[in-house]
Amino acid sequence: GEDVEQSLFLSVREGDSSVINCTYTDSSSTYLYWYKQEPGAGLQLLTYIFSNMDMKQDQRLTVLLNKKDKHLSLRIADTQTGDSAIYFCAYDPGGSYIPTFGRGTSLIVHP
């Protein structure tokens, strides 16, 4: 199967919270990342978490890591239409500096 799995689509109402989930296979991951990609653009790093952490909060973003289940999530509070984009989960296997990306979750925010 895929090294990184994500749901392909998520639709939320403006003002609600969005939760994007990701599972990965490599237990030697050191860093795990969330990137955002808007149409026709490159990737923008949103946040990352080191593998010895359980949670990281950065303004409207909360990252939760369950290392036992190899599950990573990104919560966006008070989701806005400008948050509509594709969100990629990625991990760095064993500190190789070469991240492996998921296929991305397309977040659609509607009024």
Place this chain on the structure above:
Amino acid sequence: DTGVSQNPRHKITKRGQNVTFRCDPISEHNRLYWYRQTLGQGPEFLTYFQNEAQLEKSRLLSDRFSAERPKGSFSTLEIQRTEQGDSAMYLCASSPLAEETQYFGPGTRLLVL
């Protein structure tokens, strides 16, 4: 603008032609990466440099693909004898030695007719 820049932003070519893309990383970033992204997929790693040295190139898609970073600053990615399957977005990223995180450029979109 001090971000990663890529040129050209778009390239249309005929099958069999050679193409070359350029990436200018953030100043003083030692590492430079090339990725390919096809529709509906995440970026797929191709190769990376630390300064002038190409440290990983086994994942270049075929021997038609090559990359250089002659002076440890900008880099070029060349695809020889392009095929329709090479149509994709080619992304460049850079990072400083002290950081794990990568900073991406806007990409070069290639269409092979």
